Amino acid sequence: MKQGGFGVFLTNLRELRGNFRSAYRRHGPPTTERARSQTVFNNFFQHIHATRVHPHSLRVTATWGLGVALASLFFILTATGVLLMVYYKPSTALAYDSIKDLHYIVPTGRFIRNIHRWAGHMMVVCVILHMTRVFYTAAYKSPREFNWVMGMCLLVLTFGLSFTGYLLPWDQLAYWAVTIGANIAASPNELIDALGLPPVFRVGTLQKELLLGSSSIGEDALIRFYVLHVFVLPMLVFIVIGAHVWRVRKDGGLARPGGSPTPAGKGVGTMDAVPAGPAEGPTRSFGLMCVVRDKSPAVGVNPDETVPSWPFLMRAELVVFMGVMLLCLIFGLFFDAPLKEPANPMIPENPAKAPWYFLGLQEMVSYSAFVGGILIPSIVVIGLTLIPFLDREEEECGVWFSGAQGRRVTLLSVLVGTVLAVLSVAIPVSFGWLRDWFPDIPQIVIIIFNPGSILTVFYAVYSLIILNKMRSTRMGALALFTCFLVGFAILTYVGTYLRGPNWDFYWSQSQWPIH
Amino acid sequence: MPGRLDPEPIARRDFLGLAGLWAAFLAIGGSVVGMLRLPKPRVTPEASSVVRIGKAEDFPPGTSRVMLEHRIRVFSSSEGIAAVSLICTHLGCIVKETADGFSCPCHGSKFALDGKVIKGPAPRALNWLACARAADGTLLVDTSRDVKTGTYYKA
Numbered sequence: 001m002k003q004g005g006f007g008v009f010l011t012n013l014r015e016l017r018g019n020f021r022s023a024y025r026r027h028g029p030p031t032t033e034r035a036r037s038q039t040v041f042n043n044f045f046q047h048i049h050a051t052r053v054h055p056h057s058l059r060v061t062a063t064w065g066l067g068v069a070l071a072s073l074f075f076i077l078t079a080t081g082v083l084l085m086v087y088y089k090p091s092t093a094l095a096y097d098s099i100k101d102l103h104y105i106v107p108t109g110r111f112i113r114n115i116h117r118w119a120g121h122m123m124v125v126c127v128i129l130h131m132t133r134v135f136y137t138a139a140y141k142s143p144r145e146f147n148w149v150m151g152m153c154l155l156v157l158t159f160g161l162s163f164t165g166y167l168l169p170w171d172q173l174a175y176w177a178v179t180i181g182a183n184i185a186a187s188p189n190e191l192i193d194a195l196g197l198p199p200v201f202r203v204g205t206l207q208k209e210l211l212l213g214s215s216s217i218g219e220d221a222l223i224r225f226y227v228l229h230v231f232v233l234p235m236l237v238f239i240v241i242g243a244h245v246w247r248v249r250k251d252g253g254l255a256r257p258g259g260s261p262t263p264a265g266k267g268v269g270t271m272d273a274v275p276a277g278p279a280e281g282p283t284r285s286f287g288l289m290c291v292v293r294d295k296s297p298a299v300g301v302n303p304d305e306t307v308p309s310w311p312f313l314m315r316a317e318l319v320v321f322m323g324v325m326l327l328c329l330i331f332g333l334f335f336d337a338p339l340k341e342p343a344n345p346m347i348p349e350n351p352a353k354a355p356w357y358f359l360g361l362q363e364m365v366s367y368s369a370f371v372g373g374i375l376i377p378s379i380v381v382i383g384l385t386l387i388p389f390l391d392r393e394e395e396e397c398g399v400w401f402s403g404a405q406g407r408r409v410t411l412l413s414v415l416v417g418t419v420l421a422v423l424s425v426a427i428p429v430s431f432g433w434l435r436d437w438f439p440d441i442p443q444i445v446i447i448i449f450n451p452g453s454i455l456t457v458f459y460a461v462y463s464l465i466i467l468n469k470m471r472s473t474r475m476g477a478l479a480l481f482t483c484f485l486v487g488f489a490i491l492t493y494v495g496t497y498l499r500g501p502n503w504d505f506y507w508s509q510s511q512w513p514i515h
Numbered sequence: 516m517p518g519r520l521d522p523e524p525i526a527r528r529d530f531l532g533l534a535g536l537w538a539a540f541l542a543i544g545g546s547v548v549g550m551l552r553l554p555k556p557r558v559t560p561e562a563s564s565v566v567r568i569g570k571a572e573d574f575p576p577g578t579s580r581v582m583l584e585h586r587i588r589v590f591s592s593s594e595g596i597a598a599v600s601l602i603c604t605h606l607g608c609i610v611k612e613t614a615d616g617f618s619c620p621c622h623g624s625k626f627a628l629d630g631k632v633i634k635g636p637a638p639r640a641l642n643w644l645a646c647a648r649a650a651d652g653t654l655l656v657d658t659s660r661d662v663k664t665g666t667y668y669k670a
Binding site for chain 2: 176179180182183184187190193194206209210213214215216218219220224345346347348349350351352362365366367368369372373432435436439443446447450501502503504
């Protein structure tokens with residue numbers, strides 16, 4: 001019998017809950033493996049996962065969970081950042097006080113700011129570790145080259161976010177960081193003046209003006225850095241992270257050696273080559289299998305070797321996320337984010353030090369602004385980005401250091417990198433540098449020959465020697481990357497612990513002069 | 516009239532399609548360039564760079580005074596009065612007076628009393644600034660205009 005209009009309405013009302021659920025879920029309850037796979041496949045938020053993963057990808061030592069940790073940190077930073085925006089006022093007169101309010105008055109403000117700060121620092125650490133992991137397991141190799149490039153973008157963006165972040169409180173650290181940052185942007189002028197080119201070529205002035213919105217530091221500079229920090233850079237990071245994670249899946253999942261044992265102890269997985277798809281697919285009308293790249297996860301892989309993402313991958317992700325949260329909470333509870341004196345344009349702190357991750361850079365900049373602040377960082381970033389295109393040797397991915405030879409090269413490079421980096425600091429500290437020996441030396445000579453540039457050239461030459469001797473671009477890349485890491489660590493250490501007032505060298509802080 | 520014996524070099528439809536595509540690219544590109552013009556200010560908002568430092572008679576020969584609020588050091592000799600900027604030519608920190616000159620706290624540059632670079636990464640000597648006298652006799656220093664090192668102003 002046909003129900004009346006009111007009856008239908010009542011039935012719909014009664015079934016509202018079930019219908020609503022099935023409308024957003026599109027299939028049965030996720031209790032079976034198949035339904036869970038469907039959920040992962042069909043759900044917008046889940047489909048960034050593959051429906052099934054290889055157990056090797058879930059091993060701690062395969063990734064150390066660093067990528068998921070980074071995504072978690074970005075999420076935590078976004079959440080706490082939005083909360084901080086509720087009270088923060090981007091104006092030179094009010095910024096400092098609003099941070100003080102956050103610290104002393106706003107309920108949980110201090111805690112949230114601490115978490116934001118520690119998550120930021122952890123993000124820098126994890127980005128570097130993540131890059132290190134990907135590099136040493138050769139996971140940048142074909143077909144993953146472009147994902148390495150996106151990773152480099154994320155590295156630069158993370159530094160950009162850190163820089164624009166710590167100058168928002170408009171304290172002494174902030175003010176002098178903006179000063180130094182803006183002048184580094186202007187430092188190509190140094191080279192142009194030294195070469196004697198006409199002022200038209202002074203691009204540095206333009207860059208500085210674009211950053212500051214003015215020729216000096218004030219309200220316009222702060223609002224620009226604020227916009228970069230709370231919108232432009234996070235948005236870019238968000239987009240690039242999305243593409244980055246998506247490519248992980250499209251490039252065939254996490255890099256892993258072909259012979260990873262399967263979890264159920266079924267011995268060693270097949271080493272057989274993946275059966276190639278149709279070599280020359282039709283180009284006008286085609287089935288989906290012609291679109292899928294040959295190394296896509298679903299092709300030529302026995303599903304029995306994999307485990308469903310739900311629950312195994314999601315559980316792993318949750319564990320990493322909770323671990324990261326825990327660390328943030330502990331740091332946030334026990335260590336307060338610093339706030340220095342209000343910005344004082346008349347007197348910089350002495351020594352005026354950047355946060356730790358820029359101290360290696362500050363050490364370089366103390367030789368030459370242009371070379372240390374722009375040229376060498378650009379060479380390093382471009383060099384790192386090009387690694388997968390210059391080292392195209394086919395080898396098994398997912399093996400740490402690419403085996404025994406790679407381990408030896410890495411150890412040797414740690415040694416060489418350390419010695420060279422220590423010398424690059426020790427020689428100028430003990431014997432001075434060109435200007436101490438020849439007081440009237442032209443600036444262009446100092447720009448070209450300084451400890452930073454010489455160290456960079458030595459690293460490059462050393463890696464080329466390794467490359468040639470071992471007849472392997474991978475070994476050359478291992479040498480260069482290891483040198484870069486070691487150099488970064490040592491210069492950061494020197495800048496953090498061994499530099500005192502006037503950027504002079506001291507073995508410990510207790511030797512600093514009293515005034 | 517194009518025909519079978521005298522074909523068009525490019526089909527009319529292709530031409531129109533390409534022209535439309537290029538017009539769209541140009542419009543989008545032009546808009547982007549136009550938008551990029553916005554962040555470069557036409558007028559910068561800061562206060563005048565000319566500061567008043569006092570009467571000439573306040574600076575008898577032999578005086579040396581650091582005026583942190585203007586980021587300059589004013590000194591005078593028998594040759595006249597001079598103002599030297601305290602902004603480090605390396606990356607813009609404010610140099611600190613020491614026994615025999617100036618040193619920069621940020622990256623370790625050291626300067627002689629007349630501003631010459633002695634040590635460190637600074638590319639140039641500290642700037643000597645243009646001095647002038649206002650109608651009422653007050654000495655003016657233009658902190659944005661530098662003059663040749665060693666140029667004294669005869670007050």
